[in-house]
Amino acid sequence: MVVSDDAGQFRIGDHALCWVHAERLVHKLIPVTPDQRQAVDIMRQLIWWFYRDLKSYQRAPCPRHAAALRARFERLFKRRTGYVMLDRLLARLHRRKHELLRVLDRPEIPLHTNGSENDIRTFVTKRKISGGTVSEAGKNARDVLLGLMKTCIKLDVSFFRYLGDRLAIPTQESIPPLPDLVRQAAQA
Structure with a gap:
């Protein structure tokens, strides 16, 4: 199992993405308005809450908990904030759902690189x-x-x-x- 920051040379076999690098993309956005700034802050907080719950899942994997986390991922990354750049980034991360949620199938792998x-x-x-x-x-x-x-x-x-x-x-x-x-x- 390879966990990477999404560098192409590491996209091999059973691949997983690093959550720290995924969140960093949100962190790097440069909001211009107070509404955009608030949207980024809220999204970052929601992502880190989700990450914390993935770590909790790793300690005690459970099929019901995995299903709830998959549904929550959908809500989180299909969210529309009104900040176009953030919404595009969330859609991009949503397309990588399988790689970001690999831990639900393989709890022993790290969530980050x-x-x-x-x-x-x-x-x-x-x-x-x-x-x-x-x-x-x-x-x-x-x-x-x-x-x-x-x-x-x-x-x-x-x-x-x-x-x-x-x-x-x-x-x-x-x-x-x-x-x-x-x-x-x-x-x-």
Whole structure:
């Protein structure tokens, strides 16, 4: 399952959309009149209430609750506010209903991309500081090491101890291969 911000390269297989990015589209609108400003404020509040209820659903999935959330989604995103740009955006989000409500069929998936965006933040920061890599080999080395480091962090394993173990630097205890640790964590 891929949860994305709607970037085309991630629209593959069983896809879900990030609610934070969806709401951000509403947040980015620039209302001109007080009525437009109020319409945006109300809509944002309704979206965040709906998001909170989706999170609640994840903790205790129930077919009746899922049906109620689907009906509420319809009311929320078919709403007409009188602010043309907001109404167009709501219609656009409504067309993506299946991807926004994927969590009702798969409660274990995240509602947002914050976790995966945090995973790549290290890469982006390093690229901005260093200006990127010079060769394909350098890019591959960077990607492999950052991937290993992030995996070690998620498994609460010292990255440097893991590297030392793989390079046969003597330590007090051996660290199992990462695939074994990932399987153990998944079973826990």
